[in-house]
Amino acid sequence: xxxxxxxxxxxxxxxxxxSSDLSQGQLAQAMGVSRQTINSIETGRYTPSLPLALALARxxxxxxxxxxxxxxx
Amino acid sequence: xxxxxxxxxxxxxxxxxxxxAGAAVFVAAxxxxxxxxxxxxxxxxxxAVFAGLALATFVRNRRTHxxxxxxxxxxxxxxxxxxxxxxxxxxxxxxxWTQVRQxxxxxxxxxxxxxxxxxxxxxxSVWRRWRGL
Numbered sequence: 001x002x003x004x005x006x007x008x009x010x011x012x013x014x015x016x017x018x019s020s021d022l023s024q025g026q027l028a029q030a031m032g033v034s035r036q037t038i039n040s041i042e043t044g045r046y047t048p049s050l051p052l053a054l055a056l057a058r059x060x061x062x063x064x065x066x067x068x069x070x071x072x073x
Numbered sequence: 074x075x076x077x078x079x080x081x082x083x084x085x086x087x088x089x090x091x092x093x094a095g096a097a098v099f100v101a102a103x104x105x106x107x108x109x110x111x112x113x114x115x116x117x118x119x120x121a122v123f124a125g126l127a128l129a130t131f132v133r134n135r136r137t138h139x140x141x142x143x144x145x146x147x148x149x150x151x152x153x154x155x156x157x158x159x160x161x162x163x164x165x166x167x168x169x170w171t172q173v174r175q176x177x178x179x180x181x182x183x184x185x186x187x188x189x190x191x192x193x194x195x196x197x198s199v200w201r202r203w204r205g206l
Contacts, residue, residue: 032138037142037144
């Protein structure tokens with residue numbers, strides 16, 4: 001069965017970042033991406049690659065599915 | 074339920090507007106220089122501006138990853154795809170127009186360019202499939 005490619009992926013990046021008392025710039029620097037990329041992920045405009053999603057999960061010490069959810073599930 | 078969207082990042086919008094304004098000023102400056110008695114200064118301006126841009130972009134990307142991270146690469150791929158279609162359509166239209174107006178021989182250069190575009194696309198596709206990508 002194919003995976004639906006058009007599903008909307010919600011995420012908890014903003015909540016986790018704010019609870020860690022980090023700015024977007026600080027998280028961006030830790031992930032090796034731009035601040036705009038973190039902003040786009042948080043607002044749901046950009047879905048990160050699997051390596052970046054895994055890096056975020058590792059950084060916040062959470063399972064990746066706890067940070068990224070399929071909105072249609 | 075969708076994640077609520079933030080207002081669009083104003084700093085990015087300002088940066089894009091400043092770049093567009095800078096490009097307009099650059100073109101206006103080139104046009105102004107072109108109408109003087111020393112149009113060769115336009116070449117100096119082009120070299121200086123592009124060298125400065127390359128340096129500024131390099132420094133900014135090292136500092137912010139703005140032009141080199143995965144989202145920038147994704148945007149680049151999408152922009153390149155649109156550009157590929159636009160150039161392809163323009164070449165087809167120009168080739169057809171030239172063939173009708175000036176004959177098949179006159180349209181040959183456009184045909185070569187179109188062939189190059191298609192061969193480079195097919196070559197890249199085949200190479201990626203060959204590598205199992």
